Each structure stands twice: as structure tokens, then as C-alpha cells.
Amino acid sequence: MTESKLTGPLQRLMDELKKLPGIGARSAERVAFHLLKADREEALALAQAIMATKDEIRPCSRCYNLADGELCSICADPRRDQGQIIVVEQPKDLLALEATGVITGVYHVLMGHIAPLEGVEPGDLTIDLLLSRVKSGDVREVILATNPTLEGDTTALHIISLLADIGVTVTRLARGIAPGSQIEYANRAMLEEAFRGRRSPL
Amino acid sequence: MTPRTDEALVLRLTDYSETSQIVTLFTAKSGLVRLIAKGVRRSTKKRFAVGLDLLESGEVIYLPPRGDAQLGTLTEWVQRETFTGLRRELLRLHGALYAVELVAGLTEEGDPHPELFHALADTLRNLAGDEPAGPCLPTFQHDLLRAIGYAPRLRECVVCKRAVIPGQPVYFSAGAGGLLCRDCEPHHIEKRRVPSRLIETTPRTGDPSAWFELLDYHLTHIAGRRFKTAEQVAALLVRAHPRRR
Ligand SMILES: [Zn+2]
Ligand SMILES: [Zn+2]
Numbered sequence: 263m264t265e266s267k268l269t270g271p272l273q274r275l276m277d278e279l280k281k282l283p284g285i286g287a288r289s290a291e292r293v294a295f296h297l298l299k300a301d302r303e304e305a306l307a308l309a310q311a312i313m314a315t316k317d318e319i320r321p322c323s324r325c326y327n328l329a330d331g332e333l334c335s336i337c338a339d340p341r342r343d344q345g346q347i348i349v350v351e352q353p354k355d356l357l358a359l360e361a362t363g364v365i366t367g368v369y370h371v372l373m374g375h376i377a378p379l380e381g382v383e384p385g386d387l388t389i390d391l392l393l394s395r396v397k398s399g400d401v402r403e404v405i406l407a408t409n410p411t412l413e414g415d416t417t418a419l420h421i422i423s424l425l426a427d428i429g430v431t432v433t434r435l436a437r438g439i440a441p442g443s444q445i446e447y448a449n450r451a452m453l454e455e456a457f458r459g460r461r462s463p464l
Numbered sequence: 465m466t467p468r469t470d471e472a473l474v475l476r477l478t479d480y481s482e483t484s485q486i487v488t489l490f491t492a493k494s495g496l497v498r499l500i501a502k503g504v505r506r507s508t509k510k511r512f513a514v515g516l517d518l519l520e521s522g523e524v525i526y527l528p529p530r531g532d533a534q535l536g537t538l539t540e541w542v543q544r545e546t547f548t549g550l551r552r553e554l555l556r557l558h559g560a561l562y563a564v565e566l567v568a569g570l571t572e573e574g575d576p577h578p579e580l581f582h583a584l585a586d587t588l589r590n591l592a593g594d595e596p597a598g599p600c601l602p603t604f605q606h607d608l609l610r611a612i613g614y615a616p617r618l619r620e621c622v623v624c625k626r627a628v629i630p631g632q633p634v635y636f637s638a639g640a641g642g643l644l645c646r647d648c649e650p651h652h653i654e655k656r657r658v659p660s661r662l663i664e665t666t667p668r669t670g671d672p673s674a675w676f677e678l679l680d681y682h683l684t685h686i687a688g689r690r691f692k693t694a695e696q697v698a699a700l701l702v703r704a705h706p707r708r709r
Binding site for chain 1: 476478482517518519520543544545546548550551552553554557558561564565568692693696
């Protein structure tokens with residue numbers, strides 16, 4: 263690995279690249295030299311994409327998903343079922359669920375989870391906005407898709423307690439053994455959940 | 465360095481990088497231990513089948529910190545109990561987090577407390593079970609105070625050692641370490657009034673909400689700061705066990 267200092271701008275580029283997740287010194291060097299050799303347009307397209315991301319992406323005013331306008335593409339889509347809200351912790355979870363192609367409802371992104379020991383309280387999340395959506399709209403079902411971790415479950419339990427008085431159906435994602443895994447290696451909690459959540463085969 | 469094997473409870477998890485976490489464990493043999501768990505978050509390897517979660521117990525194999533290093537290394541974790549029942553009620557959940565916050569805040573790394581380890585595991589088990597959650601909390605607060613050498617005197621005045629007389633006003637001073645009678649109370653600034661009916665009971669059998677507040681007052685004084693989870697637990701306890709005035 264070269265430790266010699268390169269000229270100003272190239273060194274700066276490499277230093278910035280190294281801050282990115284999964285990029286070490288060697289990869290940073292490769293990318294930096296690639297950009298140096300590339301067409302001006304190609305290199306600047308990257309810079310512009312970064313700038314546009316920072317300038318134009320903002321939270322959807324309805325669901326807090328990433329959006330490049332007032333509403334995100336899902337909230338703005340008239341074919342989506344506005345009566346079913348899937349509640350997730352962060353936009354990345356939304357993307358993962360969306361990639362399944364089975365979801366026809368809309369989302370609500372909490373922007374985190376309740377973590378009492380880390381000082382993250384309900385007021386730090388977008389729970390109030392979720393409540394007003396449920397109260398004001400024609401929402402039939404709220405599906406809690408927070409992570410099955412202690413903090414995700416804490417968040418879900420808190421939301422369940424708030425929705426209890428509103429008279430909306432609240433469901434949670436099923437959990438248990440992952441397809442492709444083996445019962446022999448599943449831990450107790452997974453097996454317990456899988457047993458409790460068993461269902462008819464069809 | 466030879467690896468150590470121990471029983472442990474997961475008290476805290478903090479993200480360290482994309483794929484690793486810093487894990488704070490309370491172990492049976494070595495007390496608080498802070499370890500780096502590499503590759504734990506997205507791991508599909510058998511080693512960390514689903515990553516670790518807060519408030520679960522398991523068997524740990526780890527390398528203790530070497531030289532000046534602050535962190536040891538987690539090499540294996542086998543989940544044992546998950547106390548799933550905690551996740552069905554806010555009081556059980558926040559109560560368990562409070563117990564964990566006390567242990568993390570009031571014990572030191574490398575300071576073994578086997579009896580406290582078992583008290584914490586029992587508390588999580590009881591909170592996850594079917595018995596009422598309320599009495600578990602003051603019981604654990606009291607167990608912890610005893611384990612760290614700060615058990616308050618609750619039968620007689622700490623200053624003059626006279627037994628508390630039923631029906632007379634009683635005070636509690638955290639600095640003095642227990643109850644103050646009516647004669648000794650004026651010499652202390654830091655104190656709070658205690659319902660005399662309360663001290664005729666014990667933390668295990670008395671009003672859970674009143675005992676919780678009194679012992680939390682004592683614990684807060686010892687720690688020199690408020691516990692993040694205390695306010696929420698106090699509110700949930702009052703709801704679950706309305707005060708008899
Ligand atoms: Zn939206
Ligand atoms: Zn006295």
C-alpha cells in the first residue's frame with residue numbers, strides 16, 4: 263500500500279472515499295485513479311448525483327419515506343391501498359419489504375426505534391404523525407414491521423398501546439424459522455415463535 | 465491469552481461499524497465485560513445465528529482485553545433464555561431495562577457479583593413470567609443495593625439506632641443511608657418524608673410503586689445521576705398499582 267502523499271486534490275478525493283462504508287485504502291486508490299482517467303462528463307455525473315441526492319431528497323410529508331417531492335412515489339401512487347399502513351423503522355426496511363412485490367398498502371417510516379437505555383424516546387420518532395394519519399384517514403389496518411429485536415418490539419408495544427383506543431386492526435409480521443435455514447441450528451426464540459405462529463398448510 | 469467461558473446477560477449493544485457491535489455483558493464470574501463482536505450484525509454463520517439481542521442470556525466465550533485494550537473479543541455466543549414474556553407488556557419491558565441500567569451504572573468492569581448476576585436473571589425471569597410485575601422491581605433494587613454494599617437501614621433510625629415507632633413521621637436520607645426519626649431528622653438537609661405505613665412493609669411485600677420511588681431515590685443519590693428509564697417505570701407502576709393514600 264502506498265503511504266506517500268499524493269498531490270492535494272487526488273489525496274483529498276482518496277481521503278473522502280475512504281470514509282465510505284466498505285471502502286479501504288486500496289479501493290479508494292482504485293476508484294480515485296479511475297475517476298482521474300475517466301471522461302470529464304462521467305466523473306462529474308457522479309458529483310452531480312451526490313449533490314442532487316443531498317439537495318433534493320427529503321422526507322415524504324405523509325410517511326417519512328425518502329422523497330424528491332412533497333410526497334414519495336408510493337404515497338403518490340393512486341393504485342396503493344391507503345387503508346393499510348405498514349410501519350417500519352427506517353427507509354432501508356421499506357426498500358426490503360417493497361422488493362418482495364407483495365405489498366399493496368402504504369408505509370410509515372418511524373425514523374428509528376425506541377431505545378430507553380440510549381435515551382431515544384417515543385417523541386424522537388414519527389409516532390405522532392402515524393397517529394394522526396390513523397385518526398384522520400380511512401385506515402383499516404396497521405401492520406407493525408419493526409425489527410424483531412428488543413428495541414423493535416418495545417417500539418411496537420408502545421404503538422399498540424397508543425392505537426388500542428382508536429379501533430383500528432393492528433397486526434404484526436410473523437416470525438420464526440427463516441426459509442433455507444435448518445431447525446437444528448435455529449435458536450430457542452426462533453423455534454418458540456415459529457411454534458406459536460404455526461398456521462394451516464394452505 | 466486463553467479464552468474465558470461464562471454465563472452472561474446482554475445489557476447493552478452499540479453499533480461500532482457496519483458489521484460489528486460493542487456488547488456489554490454482565491457475566492456470572494467476572495461481572496461487567498465489554499467486548500467487540502465482529503461480523504455479528506449481518507452474520508448468517510452458525511456462530512452468531514441471529515446476532516445478539518438485549519436482555520437475553522447465554523453462554524459466552526471471549527478473549528479478555530489484552531494490555532491497554534479497553535475491549536475484549538467475543539468469539540462465541542450461544543443463546544440460552546430470551547425472556548420473551550417481557551415483550552408483552554410495557555411495565556415488564558421497561559422494568560427489565562431499568563434493572564439492566566442499574567447494573568450497568570452501579571457495578572464496575574472486572575468486579576464480580578455472582579449473587580447479583582443470579583438476582584438479575586431471576587428478575588428477568590419473573591418479569592417475563594405470569595406473576596404481577598410490580599413487586600419484582602423494588603425487590604431487585606433492594607438486592608442490588610445489598611450487593612454493592614449500600615443496603616439502606618429500614619428498621620431503625622440510622623443516627624440514634626432507635627426503632628421506628630409506628631404512626632410517627634419518618635424520613636429517609638440517602639446520604640445518611642436509611643431512616644431518620646423525628647428527633648434526628650432536623651439535622652439533615654437531604655431527606656424525604658416516607659409514609660410510615662410503608663416502612664411497616666418490605667420492598668418485596670409492600671406497595672410496589674412507593675417502594676420503587678423510595679429505593680430509586682436512594683440509587684439516584686449513589687449514582688449521582690438520574691436513571692434514564694426510571695421516570696417511565698414509575699409512571700407505569702402507578703398505573704398498574706394505584707396508590708392507597
Ligand atoms: Zn410517502
Ligand atoms: Zn434518630
